[in-house]
Amino acid sequence: MVLAIELIDITKRFPGVLANDRVNLRVELGEIHAIVGENGAGKSTLMKILYGMQPPDEGKMLVNGTEVDFKSPTEAIEAGIGMVHQHVMLADNLTVLENVILGSEPTKSFGRIDFESAAQHLREVSHAYGLDIEPNDLVETLEVGERQRVEIIKVLFRGAKILILDEPTAVLVPQEVEQLHHNLRELKAQGSTILVINHKLPEVLDIADTITVLRQGRTVGEVKASDVTAGDLAELMVGSELPSPETTESTVTDDVALSLRGVTVLNEEDRPVVDDVDLVIHRGEIVGIAGVEGNGQGELIGAIMGTEHVETGTLELMGQDITKWSVRQRREAGVGLVPQDRHEEGLLLTAPLWENAALGHQTQRPYAKGWWIDRAASRAHTQTIRKRFGVKTPNVDVAAHALSGGNQQKLIIGREMTADPKILVLAHPTRGIDVGAQASVWQKIRDARADGLATMLISADLEELIGLSDTILVMLRGKLVAKLDPANVTPRQLGSYMTGAAIETDGNGSADGGAE
Amino acid sequence: MNNRMRSASLALAAPLASLLLAFLLSALVLVLVGSNPLVAFGDMLEYGSRLEIVIDMLNRATPLYLSGIAAAIGFRMNLFNIGVEGQYQLAMFVAAVVGGALALPGFLHLLLILVVAMIVGGLWSGLAGLLKVTRGVNEVIGTIMLNFIAIGGIIAALIGRFRDGEISTNSGTKLIAESGWMPNLNGFVEAFTRDIKGRQLSGMLVVAVLVGIAYHLTINRSRFGFDLRASGLNPMAARSGGVPPKRMVVVAMVLSGAAAGLVGMVDLVSRYHRYDNNFSPGLGFAGIAVALLGRHHPVGVAFAALLFAFMDSSSSILQVTGSASPEIVIIMQGVILLTAVITYEYVNQIRQREETKMAALATAGGAA
Numbered sequence: 001m002v003l004a005i006e007l008i009d010i011t012k013r014f015p016g017v018l019a020n021d022r023v024n025l026r027v028e029l030g031e032i033h034a035i036v037g038e039n040g041a042g043k044s045t046l047m048k049i050l051y052g053m054q055p056p057d058e059g060k061m062l063v064n065g066t067e068v069d070f071k072s073p074t075e076a077i078e079a080g081i082g083m084v085h086q087h088v089m090l091a092d093n094l095t096v097l098e099n100v101i102l103g104s105e106p107t108k109s110f111g112r113i114d115f116e117s118a119a120q121h122l123r124e125v126s127h128a129y130g131l132d133i134e135p136n137d138l139v140e141t142l143e144v145g146e147r148q149r150v151e152i153i154k155v156l157f158r159g160a161k162i163l164i165l166d167e168p169t170a171v172l173v174p175q176e177v178e179q180l181h182h183n184l185r186e187l188k189a190q191g192s193t194i195l196v197i198n199h200k201l202p203e204v205l206d207i208a209d210t211i212t213v214l215r216q217g218r219t220v221g222e223v224k225a226s227d228v229t230a231g232d233l234a235e236l237m238v239g240s241e242l243p244s245p246e247t248t249e250s251t252v253t254d255d256v257a258l259s260l261r262g263v264t265v266l267n268e269e270d271r272p273v274v275d276d277v278d279l280v281i282h283r284g285e286i287v288g289i290a291g292v293e294g295n296g297q298g299e300l301i302g303a304i305m306g307t308e309h310v311e312t313g314t315l316e317l318m319g320q321d322i323t324k325w326s327v328r329q330r331r332e333a334g335v336g337l338v339p340q341d342r343h344e345e346g347l348l349l350t351a352p353l354w355e356n357a358a359l360g361h362q363t364q365r366p367y368a369k370g371w372w373i374d375r376a377a378s379r380a381h382t383q384t385i386r387k388r389f390g391v392k393t394p395n396v397d398v399a400a401h402a403l404s405g406g407n408q409q410k411l412i413i414g415r416e417m418t419a420d421p422k423i424l425v426l427a428h429p430t431r432g433i434d435v436g437a438q439a440s441v442w443q444k445i446r447d448a449r450a451d452g453l454a455t456m457l458i459s460a461d462l463e464e465l466i467g468l469s470d471t472i473l474v475m476l477r478g479k480l481v482a483k484l485d486p487a488n489v490t491p492r493q494l495g496s497y498m499t500g501a502a503i504e505t506d507g508n509g510s511a512d513g514g515a516e
Numbered sequence: 517m518n519n520r521m522r523s524a525s526l527a528l529a530a531p532l533a534s535l536l537l538a539f540l541l542s543a544l545v546l547v548l549v550g551s552n553p554l555v556a557f558g559d560m561l562e563y564g565s566r567l568e569i570v571i572d573m574l575n576r577a578t579p580l581y582l583s584g585i586a587a588a589i590g591f592r593m594n595l596f597n598i599g600v601e602g603q604y605q606l607a608m609f610v611a612a613v614v615g616g617a618l619a620l621p622g623f624l625h626l627l628l629i630l631v632v633a634m635i636v637g638g639l640w641s642g643l644a645g646l647l648k649v650t651r652g653v654n655e656v657i658g659t660i661m662l663n664f665i666a667i668g669g670i671i672a673a674l675i676g677r678f679r680d681g682e683i684s685t686n687s688g689t690k691l692i693a694e695s696g697w698m699p700n701l702n703g704f705v706e707a708f709t710r711d712i713k714g715r716q717l718s719g720m721l722v723v724a725v726l727v728g729i730a731y732h733l734t735i736n737r738s739r740f741g742f743d744l745r746a747s748g749l750n751p752m753a754a755r756s757g758g759v760p761p762k763r764m765v766v767v768a769m770v771l772s773g774a775a776a777g778l779v780g781m782v783d784l785v786s787r788y789h790r791y792d793n794n795f796s797p798g799l800g801f802a803g804i805a806v807a808l809l810g811r812h813h814p815v816g817v818a819f820a821a822l823l824f825a826f827m828d829s830s831s832s833i834l835q836v837t838g839s840a841s842p843e844i845v846i847i848m849q850g851v852i853l854l855t856a857v858i859t860y861e862y863v864n865q866i867r868q869r870e871e872t873k874m875a876a877l878a879t880a881g882g883a884a
């Protein structure tokens with residue numbers, strides 16, 4: 001039988017790292033094949049090789065039975081392969097249609113772009129695969145799930161029959177994941193072959209037919225999804241049990257660390273995106289904010305960090321009014337942030353790791369000494385972060401872009417948690433982190449909580465949100481509409497609160513506008 | 517250690533390759549117009565290595581370097597300061613007027629002139645920064661506009677008022693008293709070589725070296741430099757990390773302008789001692805080229821400035837010997853710049869591949 005993809009003994013080396021070590025992968029025509037493995041196992045690298053973005057050092061690649069040697073993604077696209085990357089790459093200020101045709105614009109005479117026929121083709125493609133999208137919507141107005149669909153359509157638009165999706169569900173809420181899985185099954189039914197990377201094992205078992213496990217750059221197994229449990233997979237991946245994020249006994253104190261009163265943030269059209277929010281976080285408390293992305297969580301974080309203008313309302317940190325403080329003053333007073341998009345807001349990708357560790361703390365010890373950056377101490381401290389948070393890298397002088405997605409995330413968590421914060425804002429802290437490292441990050445969050453850290457947690461991973469939080473607040477259209485006890489709520493219930501369904505049915509009964 | 521030398525030689529490969537390419541292309545041009553390139557280059561090299569011409573070269577390289585550093589400060593933050601031209605001319609004009617009107621004792625007079633020049637350059641450039649953060653005017657547009665206002669507007673309008681009345685034919689400002697002149701470095705040079713006839717090595721060279729050191733320390737070693745580079749690499753991340761983006765733009769523009777303010781000082785405090793029509797224009801634009809060629813690196817920019825200055829100072833011999841047209845150096849400078857941009861990118865790719873291969877050799881044994 002002809003395989004859609006066969007990779008034989010693929011080896012890829014980076015400075016100081018063996019990313020792929022004679023990896024073998026066999027994907028049958030028309031199946032959904034998942035690739036799992038810890039952070040830095042070499043999953044993204046393998047997919048980039050298959051997509052022609054990076055040449056393998058050794059090994060052979062066969063697509064539909066013929067040997068290929070892609071020099072660029074263009075050649076891979078011609079062979080019917082398309083890839084949706086781990087980090088979304090759409091231009092915000094362009095429309096869906098413009099984004100889709102970017103790089104492969106159909107032209108009329110004199111090189112003018114043929115928008116009409118492109119729009120027509122786009123509608124055909126999205127209709128044929130049951131992916132609803134309006135070609136003329138501006139991408140910045142779309143929800144994450146919709147953006148994901150645009151990325152997939154972009155790939156299908158170019159005629160891909162083999163789809164590679166690198167951690168597509170990392171940013172999605174459960175309802176959106178279901179929608180995506182539904183779409184993928186539809187694609188499969190129409191004959192597409194799909195390769196998907198995912199750290200969330202239950203989702204893998206839900207969608208995949210076959211699973212290949214990578215570990216430290218090697219193939220350690222190929223299993224049928226129907227033959228294994230999530231526990232078996234975790235065992236194969238990292239040799240440990242599947243962790244669960246449950247907090248132990250409460251450590252919530254009576255000391256208020258952060259309080260927001262009537263905080264309102266307006267968008268460019270002067271409409272409130274954070275609407276009269278009251279919120280209190282005590283020392284030793286984790287307050288979870290649940291909500292579909294785009295309901296004001298980003299702006300709420302901005303209000304706390306000082307990057308958003310607070311129209312009305314006040315913020316107090318340990319009893320001090322910080323409403324008018326600059327970002328730097330807040331940083332120095334101990335407000336830490338793990339941002340929701342590490343590439344956009346968290347890293348200087350071309351700068352060395354130690355400079356990335358200093359970012360946000362560059363005015364404080366050990367990174368700074370008076371007016372100067374203390375390079376030696378910064379490097380040494382970055383080494384500490386590397387060890388304590390298991391950041392996989394040859395040294396701390398490599399550029400941040402050389403790290404795998406999960407390792408970049410660990411570096412950011414490490415720099416924020418080792419900076420001795422008073423209040424920590426965690427947006428999707430374990431996004432892209434493998435199950436083994438997830439357990440250790442959760443443990444570190446719990447330890448910090450026991451030491452009195454006040455935490456605001458935003459996460460699309462509802463298990464994580466329920467498991468870690470002491471209180472859960474639901475954010476909908478800029479308002480905190482419900483306060484829930486994590487002990488008595490299931491992810492499914494939480495999901496319906498987030499979309500507003502539950503609130504409407506119980507007549508706003510439990511919505512008390514926030515904590516306190 | 518071996519690794520480090522390899523990467524250093526790779527770093528040098530790009531500018532050397534572009535230099536070589538520029539020579540070949542210029543040689544081709546010379547052959548096409550009927551000159552012998554070997555003779556022409558030989559003339560330049562022989563003439564350019566005479567002590568007097570070397571001094572000439574250093575005097576030319578000094579303002580080029582300052583201008584290059586001014587551009588480089590902007591580049592490190594992704595700001596394109598096209599306004600060095602207007603900034604240094606305005607700074608020179610105001611400093612000449614102030615220096616001519618006052619007479620302070622000794623060293624203070626000179627210091628005042630330099631400080632005034634830096635302040636004027638900094639303010640004029642800072643204005644473009646302010647326009648950017650308050651009105652959203654792109655700094656390229658802003659600085660070009662300010663160039664016109666400075667040169668065609670302010671200086672043209674005011675020069676009549678400050679014209680030196682004693683000499684009616686002179687269109688320049690009043691001569692600055694000797695206390696405001698920069699001492700030359702001839703004594704220092706002569707201690708090692710021989711008597712320099714009719715040439716003066718400007719003391720501004722020392723100022724330029726100090727500016728280079730300050731640039732390195734500020735950008736690469738200080739907290740402020742970290743903020744500046746972070747803003748250049750990723751403005752969003754820098755902002756979340758506490759860097760005030762608007763203030764950074766204004767401060768970077770002010771610093772760039774302050775360096776620009778010193779560009780005209782070789783002419784003012786070491787040469788003409790007044791602002792008149794003899795001074796050299798175009799240094800602002802040359803600085804952008806020098807900054808690019810030197811890759812914003814304090815030493816790299818110095819080499820680039822020396823190279824351009826060498827070509828300028830040695831080419832005058834071509835007129836005398838007639839072996840080629842002196843304008844050939846303009847072609848060469850253009851070609852060097854173009855090829856530099858291309859070869860830098862190319863060498864970057866080679867270097868990445870090399871690093872990967874070397875790391876592979878190092879890890880293959882252990883990891884296999």
Ligand SMILES: Nc1ncnc2c1ncn2[C@@H]1O[C@H](COP(=O)(O)OP(=O)(O)OP(=O)(O)O)[C@@H](O)[C@H]1O
Pocket residue numbers: 014015017018019037038039040041042043044045046086392393401402403404405406407432434
């Ligand atoms: N461009 C690069 N330069 C140097 N090293 C790299 C580069 N890209 C990846 N690596 C290294 O190769 C290894 C594998 O990275 P890869 O991105 O494939 O991991 P991954 O399995 O996708 O991990 P994650 O789950 O964290 O996304 C990592 O150790 C990473 O640091």
Ligand SMILES: [Mg+2]
Pocket residue numbers: 043044045086166404405406
């Ligand atoms: Mg990855």
